[in-house]
Amino acid sequence: MQRRIFGIETEFGIRFAPRGLGQLSPEEAARVLFRPVVAWGRSSNVFLNNGARLYLDVGSHPEYATAECASLTDLVRQDKAGERLFEDLAEQAEDHLALRGTEGRMHLFKNNVDSAGHSFGSHENYLLSRRAEFSRLVRFLVPFLVSRQLVVGAGRVHPAGCPTAEAMTLEGGSYSFSQRADYVWEAASAATTRSRPLINTRDEPHADASQYRRLHVIVGDSNMSETTLLARAGMTDVVLRMIEDRVRLPDLELKNPGMALRAISHDSSGRGAVELADGRSIGALDLQREFLASARAHLEKEGSPRPEMPYVMDLWERTLDAVESGDASGIDTEIDWAIKKKLLDGAIARGRTDFSDPKIAQLDLAYHDINQHRGLFYLLQRKGRARQWVQESEIRTATEQAPPTRAALRGGFVDAARRAGLDHTVDWVHLKVNQHPGLSHTCQDPFAAQDPAVEESIRQMLASAPSVPGSAMPPV
Numbered sequence: 278m279q280r281r282i283f284g285i286e287t288e289f290g291i292r293f294a295p296r297g298l299g300q301l302s303p304e305e306a307a308r309v310l311f312r313p314v315v316a317w318g319r320s321s322n323v324f325l326n327n328g329a330r331l332y333l334d335v336g337s338h339p340e341y342a343t344a345e346c347a348s349l350t351d352l353v354r355q356d357k358a359g360e361r362l363f364e365d366l367a368e369q370a371e372d373h374l375a376l377r378g379t380e381g382r383m384h385l386f387k388n389n390v391d392s393a394g395h396s397f398g399s400h401e402n403y404l405l406s407r408r409a410e411f412s413r414l415v416r417f418l419v420p421f422l423v424s425r426q427l428v429v430g431a432g433r434v435h436p437a438g439c440p441t442a443e444a445m446t447l448e449g450g451s452y453s454f455s456q457r458a459d460y461v462w463e464a465a466s467a468a469t470t471r472s473r474p475l476i477n478t479r480d481e482p483h484a485d486a487s488q489y490r491r492l493h494v495i496v497g498d499s500n501m502s503e504t505t506l507l508a509r510a511g512m513t514d515v516v517l518r519m520i521e522d523r524v525r526l527p528d529l530e531l532k533n534p535g536m537a538l539r540a541i542s543h544d545s546s547g548r549g550a551v552e553l554a555d556g557r558s559i560g561a562l563d564l565q566r567e568f569l570a571s572a573r574a575h576l577e578k579e580g581s582p583r584p585e586m587p588y589v590m591d592l593w594e595r596t597l598d599a600v601e602s603g604d605a606s607g608i609d610t611e612i613d614w615a616i617k618k619k620l621l622d623g624a625i626a627r628g629r630t631d632f633s634d635p636k637i638a639q640l641d642l643a644y645h646d647i648n649q650h651r652g653l654f655y656l657l658q659r660k661g662r663a664r665q666w667v668q669e670s671e672i673r674t675a676t677e678q679a680p681p682t683r684a685a686l687r688g689g690f691v692d693a694a695r696r697a698g699l700d701h702t703v704d705w706v707h708l709k710v711n712q713h714p715g716l717s718h719t720c721q722d723p724f725a726a727q728d729p730a731v732e733e734s735i736r737q738m739l740a741s742a743p744s745v746p747g748s749a750m751p752p753v
């Protein structure tokens with residue numbers, strides 16, 4: 278499929294650090310964070326004017342699911358917009374608590390492991406053609422997903438060393454490519470909690486099921502770096518395209534994907550061998566080189582409609598070269614694990630310490646703090662040590678404006694219904710004004726940014742709206 282819809286769901290870690298007394302559990306902190314959302318949308322599960330979904334499930338991981346994006350750059354904009362919305366909400370939560378006598382800082386972390394060792398996700402959604410045979414797709418995709426962490430992992434400090442039994446290093450601590458790798462156990466499953474798969478096979482296309490399928494990849498790390506996120510979705514897009522186009526790919530089925538994922542994450546050389554189902558073994562770098570070479574050949578032959586692709590392919594290759602040579606200087610402003618490792622290596626050298634030092638683990642966490650004044654990723658970005666792909670103004674625009682897909686219809690609909698004071702219920706496919714069946718619509722085509730019937734409903738609602746402008750977002 279040449280065209281594709283992309284979406285990313287990010288769960289955030291939350292911690293309130295009071296200046297004095299007034300400790301809040303993560304659940305309590307999350308509830309304070311969502312107060313303006315609930316006041317605005319009368320629910321902790323709302324769709325916004327930019328087409329995205331803000332969501333607080335039971336538990337303590339606020340979630341932002343981007344609107345459907347048809348371009349990689351839109352995906353970066355919309356993903357970063359989610360950070361900015363939560364940053365604004367965190368500031369409001371601090372103000373709310375301070376007015377009630379509890380001063381402190383509301384930290385939101387875009388990472389994947391909390392201090393108790395629980396993992397939370399960053400889920401990627403890719404629209405697929407229903408024609409692609411799903412079991413074949415999974416078979417070819419899994420080895421790619423297992424090894425792509427060399428390029429797009431977010432990096433993680435292990436103060437007690439590598440947690441896998443065979444390679445336990447008790448002294449000095451260690452650093453792995455991925456945050457999520459230690460928590461994922463099998464290739465594909467319909468359950469996301471118990472069995473911990475790389476791919477969730479639940480079949481919910483959020484689109485015309487006779488034409489499309491939605492691939493739900495749940496193995497990835499959240500990315501702070503815009504360019505790493507771009508590479509993550511771009512590389513996966515081209516590999517999916519090859520599988521959909523039935524390109525002959527080498528058979529690299531892994532004997533045990535979960536074990537391979539962990540082994541690769543903890544092997545900075547990229548050379549340690551993992552076992553294939555047919556009895557051969559192969560290193561992670563070689564696995565990735567196979568996919569890179571096939572992708573290059575395919576793009577040379579077929580071309581790509583994506584302007585980002587030359588950069589994605591170049592970054593993919595440079596990152597594999599960096600792992601191979603052990604010299605990350607060519608990628609350490611563009612790839613999360615390398616940007617963060619440079620920061621940590623500097624702190625380790627200055628403090629004459631190592632990865633077992635709790636201060637280094639603290640720096641790891643602070644890298645993922647989404648507050649632009651306090652988070653270490655943003656400090657590095659200001660110093661030019663983390664490359665930007667989009668302008669801050671584009672991200673701000675994306676907090677209010679949907680990308681040109683079905684999300685634009687949803688955004689316009691939600692905005693108009695709110696302005697008109699009409700009770701409405703919305704999901705990825707359905708737009709409904711409660712008690713007004715004539716104003717309800719089903720949008721099965723995720724690419725369609727226009728629909729005369731929806732636009733007519735929006736006009737009608739706006740015509741009946743009082744002239745006071747509604748607020749697009751939970752008030753910021």
Ligand SMILES: Nc1ncnc2c1ncn2[C@@H]1O[C@H](COP(=O)(O)OP(=O)(O)OP(=O)(O)O)[C@@H](O)[C@H]1O
Nearest residue numbers: 282284285342343344345402403404482483484491
């Ligand atoms: N047809 C589609 N193809 C690909 N992605 C889609 C499609 N429709 C919606 N999406 C994206 O899928 C994501 C859905 O997020 P959501 O959190 O609602 O996931 P879910 O898996 O349906 O539900 P939950 O997280 O509640 O289990 C969003 O990022 C959205 O943009």
Ligand SMILES: [Mg+2]
Nearest residue numbers: 286340342400
């Ligand atoms: Mg979700």
